[in-house]
Each structure stands twice: as structure tokens, then as C-alpha cells.
Amino acid sequence: MSTLPAPPAGGFCAQAWERTAGLQQAIVDHPFNKALADGSLQRDVFVFYIVQDARYLVGFAQALSAAATRADDAADAAFLAGAAQGALVEERRLHAGYVAEFGLTDEEISGVDTSPSCLAYTSYLRACALTESYPVLLAAILPCFWVYQYVGSKILDATGDIEGHPYKAWITTYADDEFAEAVLAARELVDRVAARSDDATREQMFAAFTRATEYEWVFWNGAWVKETWPTAKFLA
Template sequence: MSRLPDPPAGGFCARAWERTAELQRAVVAHPFNAALTDGTLDRERFAFYIVQDARYLIAFAQALSAAATRSEDPADAAFLAGAARGALVEERRLHAGYVEEFGLSADDLAGVATSPSCTAYTSFLRASALVDPYPVLLAAVLPCFWVYQHVGSEILAAVGDVSAHPYRRWIETYADEEFAEAVLAARELTDRAAAAADEPVRERMLAAFSRATEYEWMFWDGAWRLERWPTAQWLPE
């Protein structure tokens, strides 16, 4: 399983994907992901992305942990807590491998400022964890699961044999069957929460899912542009 089945018609996830369908296509077609697909993505951009993503994953794990504490279902709480651990352990292990491969030192990493897009996305997730109802928080974290799996599976389908691909480990991580199963679980959890919520909350869920998907596009765009703070020239290092 690399490409996921469509979500059940009439559920929240089906509505959310339909609402963001054009943006999802733009994410896959973004120059960063296009270059990642054909293996021409330069290492400077990928290294910048890896640094930002490592910092993003801390906030993502915090949001998942907050969702786990709010769940009244032990199985759902265990899934969310496990996903938080996976973000901090498994995906950061992937990052560490690339950092070592690229020969980046701790000083190199510390010298890269957290980008405006990464700051905005992590602030959005942390704010949702603090103030949003449980179903809205689930909708806010879902795109990081679903969009990455979608991009990974689309890249794998386009490339086919990735054994010699320079970004093989990244592609295999997000097109992996185990990750796809986690995405399905996250979708089902979010659909159940939406079904139990009232319509105003479901509308807030749609808004949160859409905004997080926008941040996904911005995250890759920021890496492609090696995004810097436009005010950095006036501040001391």
C-alpha cells in the first residue's frame, strides 16, 4: 500500500481533501518536490529543509501529545502518543542520517535561523494545542500525516525504482506501508471526532485543516527559496 484509498464519502476527511484538492496538486508540483522527484534537488536546499523540519517536528510532537491527553479513548490516546514519539525519534533519526551524510556540524545547524514559515507553522500548531477543541486540534495535525504520505507516494509512483535515488530514504519513509497505516488511523480518528462534533466545530476543523495544508506548501516553498527573515540585516547575529 503506497497510495491510500479515498476517505469515506460524506465524512470530514473527504470534505477536507476536496476543499484543498487544488492546493494538494500544487504541493506535489512545487519545484522543491519536482526536483526531489527527479533527484536534482541541490543539497543546500535539502539541508535547509532538514534543519527546519527537525525544529518543526518538536512542535508537531507537542501538539500530538496535547491531543493524546484530551482523548477519552485509550486506543486513540495511545495512537497519538505513539505518533508523537515517532515524530521525535523515527523521523529525527532520518534527519540525523542526512545531517551526517552532508557533513553538517552542530555549529552549522545552530547557525541556520528558524525560517518565517517554520516559525508560523509551529506557532499555529502550538496555539491550536492550547486553545482549540480536541476535534479542531486533530484537524490541524492531520495534514502533516496525510500530505507527506501523499507526496511520498506520488514521488514513488513517478520514480519507480528508488534504489539508486539520492533521496531514497526520504521517499521510502513517507511512501512506506507502515506510515500509510498510520495516516489511515489518523484519518479515521479525525472522521470520528468530526462526526461527534456540531457543525460550527466541523467548520473550524475545515479551516484548521486548510490552514495547516497552506503551511505545508509554504514550508517547502521556504526551503526552495532558502527563506530568510527580511529584517535580519538590522539585527545582530
């Protein structure tokens, strides 16, 4: 497991994390993540989550790509573009592995509707990409990096030896050094952009970071309950 350096004292990331500390703990304590940690998460619930996550990552990659086109620094643009590509590559690798392991067919996957929470989260990121400033878009993107690394590391800490764990691939993906380095780079980028933004923009950034973190909780909760559209019964 990697231990990330502490955010700069007084920086945007340190303040944003402090403002959402209770929500971050609620995400770790969510029944989905508790069951994932101890290996008791039901196969059908994890399959539902994997399908939703694959669809979410497409929207996430689109938001990252939009941010890359607006970066005023070549290194930042390269990082964001690389992260967009990485999200899609990792989605294919991780999800294809579970599809093969669980013996899922294309028909089974296509038969799972995109959940309201998944659509809402991806729509929020796409809306930020279209209507918000570059600093606010970065703040909205950050939780998907940071929260996943935090949850993955917490699960690895609590679980210890994960050899033979049914969700070992997921845990190691989000708790390893490479992903930790990407998270740190994203945090440093957001801190730098926030430091040169005015107070009003920073408050908008805090609001975007908080809302995206709320969507993280909602997304996992939607998977836990295998969320469906309550209106579906009227369309049968």
C-alpha cells in the same frame, strides 16, 4: 508503495480533501518536490529543509502530545502519544542519517536560523493545542500526516525505481506501508470525532485543516527559497 483506502463517502476527510484538492496538487507540483522527485534538488536546499523540518517536528510532537491528553478514548490517546514519540524518533533517525551523509557539523546546523515559515507553522500548531477544541486540534494536525504520505507516494509513483536515488531515504519513509497505516488511523480518528461534532465545530475543523495545509505549501516554499528573516539586516 501503499494504496490507502478511500475515505468514507461524505466523511470529514473526504470533504476536507475535496475542498483543498487544488492546493494538494500545488504542493506536489512545487519546484521543491519536483526537484526532489527527479534527484536534482540542490544539497544546500535539502540541508536547509532538513534543519527546518527537525525543528518543526518538535512542535508537531508537542501538538500530538496535547491531543493525546484530551482524547476521551484510551486507544485514541495511545495512538496520538505513540505518534508524538514516533515523530521525534523518526526525526532523529532520518535527520541523523542525512547529517552523517552530508558531513554536517553542529556548528553548521546551529548556524541556520529557524525560518519565518517554520516558526509560523509550529506556532500555529502550538496555538491550536492551547486554545482550540480537541476536534479542531486534530484537524490541524492531520495534514502533516496525510500530505506527506500523499507527496511521498506521488513521488514514488512518478520515479519508479529509486535505487541509487539521492533522496531515497526520504521517499521510502513517507511512501511505505507503516506510514500509510498511521495516516489511515489518523484519518479514521478525525472522521470519528468530526461525525459527533456539531456543524459549527466541523466548519472550524475545515478551516484548521485548510490553514495547516497552506502551511505545508509555505513550509516547502520556504525551504526552496532558503527563506531568511527580512529584518535580519537591521539587527546586524
